[in-house]
Amino acid sequence: MAEIISMPQLSDTMEEGTVIKWNKKVGDKVSEGDILAEIETDKATQDFEIDVSGILLFIGVKEGEKTRVNDILAIIGKEGEDISHIIKNSKEKIKDEKVEKILSNENKKKNKDRIFISPLAKKMAKEIGISINQIKGSGDHGRIIKRDIETYEKTLDVDIGNNRKIVYEKMDDRRVILSSMRKKIAEHLTNSKFTAPHYYLIIEIDVEKMIQLRKDLNKKLSIEEKISFNDIIIKAVALSLKKNPNVNASWKEEEIIYHSSINIGVAVAIKEGLIVPVIQNADQKSLLQISQEIKDKALRSKSRKIKPEEIENSTFTVSNLGMYGIEFFTSIINIPNSSILSIGTITEKPIVKNSEIAIGYVMKVTLSCDHRIIDGSTGSNFLQHLKNLLEDPILILV
Numbered sequence: 001m002a003e004i005i006s007m008p009q010l011s012d013t014m015e016e017g018t019v020i021k022w023n024k025k026v027g028d029k030v031s032e033g034d035i036l037a038e039i040e041t042d043k044a045t046q047d048f049e050i051d052v053s054g055i056l057l058f059i060g061v062k063e064g065e066k067t068r069v070n071d072i073l074a075i076i077g078k079e080g081e082d083i084s085h086i087i088k089n090s091k092e093k094i095k096d097e098k099v100e101k102i103l104s105n106e107n108k109k110k111n112k113d114r115i116f117i118s119p120l121a122k123k124m125a126k127e128i129g130i131s132i133n134q135i136k137g138s139g140d141h142g143r144i145i146k147r148d149i150e151t152y153e154k155t156l157d158v159d160i161g162n163n164r165k166i167v168y169e170k171m172d173d174r175r176v177i178l179s180s181m182r183k184k185i186a187e188h189l190t191n192s193k194f195t196a197p198h199y200y201l202i203i204e205i206d207v208e209k210m211i212q213l214r215k216d217l218n219k220k221l222s223i224e225e226k227i228s229f230n231d232i233i234i235k236a237v238a239l240s241l242k243k244n245p246n247v248n249a250s251w252k253e254e255e256i257i258y259h260s261s262i263n264i265g266v267a268v269a270i271k272e273g274l275i276v277p278v279i280q281n282a283d284q285k286s287l288l289q290i291s292q293e294i295k296d297k298a299l300r301s302k303s304r305k306i307k308p309e310e311i312e313n314s315t316f317t318v319s320n321l322g323m324y325g326i327e328f329f330t331s332i333i334n335i336p337n338s339s340i341l342s343i344g345t346i347t348e349k350p351i352v353k354n355s356e357i358a359i360g361y362v363m364k365v366t367l368s369c370d371h372r373i374i375d376g377s378t379g380s381n382f383l384q385h386l387k388n389l390l391e392d393p394i395l396i397l398v
Contacts, residue, residue, distance in 0.1 A: 002077025042184035045304030238282035265314030
C-alpha cells in the first residue's frame with residue numbers, strides 16, 4: 001500500500017519548510033536511507049532521509065516552494081499503483097483551510113494589478129513617455145487623472161536651460177520574500193534586544209605578541225592547517241570562561257543556569273543573515289582542533305549543510321568583523337547566552353611601552369552583557385583575564 005511522506009518537522013521551532021532540491025523524480029526507485037530531498041527549515045538546509053522503499057509515485061511540492069509541517073510532500077508505493085484517491089483525499093483535507101485564502105489573494109491581486117486611468121491621462125502619459133505604474137491616482141477609487149500626470153511630470157523634469165530638459169526615470173523598488181531562516185533570525189534578535197537588558201564593556205588589547213605567535217605557529221603548519229586570529233581568540237575566550245564561570249550562564253524564567261560545558265558559538269555570515277555554529281567544549285580542545293572545526297562548520301554553514309544540532313546549545317558567542325576593517329561595534333546577545341564578544345580589526349597606532357611612545361598593534365573588543373545575569377564587575381573580570389591571555393598568548397598553549 002502506498003505511503004504518504006509528509007513535510008517533516010526538522011527543528012523544534014519549524015512550522016513550514018521549503019523544498020530546495022529533489023534528488024529523485026517521479027518513477028524513480030527509492031530505498032530506505034535514500035536522501036529524497038533537501039529541505040530548508042528556519043535554521044538550516046537539511047537532507048531529508050526516507051525510511052521506506054518503493055517507487056516515487058507523486059511529488060506534492062515543487063522545488064522552491066514551501067509547505068507546512070505534516071502537509072503532503074510525496075507518495076511512495078508500488079509501480080503502477082493507483083494513488084488518485086490518496087491525492088484527492090489529501091487535497092480535500094487542506095482545501096477548506098486554503099481555498100478562502102487563495103481566492104482572497106487572487107481577488108486582491110487582480111484589483112492590485114488593474115490600473116484605473118482616464119483616457120486623457122493615459123494619452124498624456126504616452127506622449128510624455130512615462131509609465132503609469134509609477135503614478136498614484138487621486139481620482140475616485142484611485143483613478144489616475146490629468147492632474148496626477150502633471151504633478152508626476154514636475155517631479156521628473158529638471159530644467160537645464162535653453163528649453164532642454166532631462167527626464168529621470170523612477171525605478172521600481174526591489175522586493176524579496178523573506179526566507180524561513182531570515183524570519184527566524186529577525187524574531188530571535190528582536191526577542192533578545194527587547195528581553196535582555198543590554199549593556200556594553202569595551203577594552204583595548206595590545207596584540208603584538210598574538211601576531212607573532214600566529215606567525216610562528218603558521219611557519220610550522222601546512223596551508224590547510226593555518227591558524228587565524230579568530231582561532232586564537234576563541235581559545236582564549238574558552239579559557240577565560242573557565243576562570244570566570246559566572247559569565248558562562250543563561251537566564252531561564254526564574255532561575256540562572258551556570259553551564260558546566262563551555263560551548264562557543266561563532267557567528268558566520270551567510271546570504272540570509274547570520275548563523276552560529278557551535279564549538280562544543282572549546283576549553284578542552286587544542287588550538288589546531290578549534291581551527292579545523294571552525295573551518296569545517298563555517299564552510300558547511302555557507303553551503304547550508306550544517307546540521308541543526310551543530311548550531312544549538314551555545315553558552316557564549318563570538319562575532320568578529322575585524323576582517324572587514326571594523327574597529328569597534330556592539331552585538332545583540334544570542335539568547336539564551338548571557339553575553340556576546342564583538343571583535344574589531346587590529347590597528348597600528350602609537351602606544352606607551354615602558355614609559356616610552358612606540359608603534360604598537362591594538363584590537364578593541366566589546367562585551368555585550370545581559371544585566372539580569374552579569375554585573376559590571378563580573379564582565380570586567382572576564383575581559384581582564386581575556387586581555388592578559390591575548391597580550392601574553394603563550395599561556396594559551398600551556
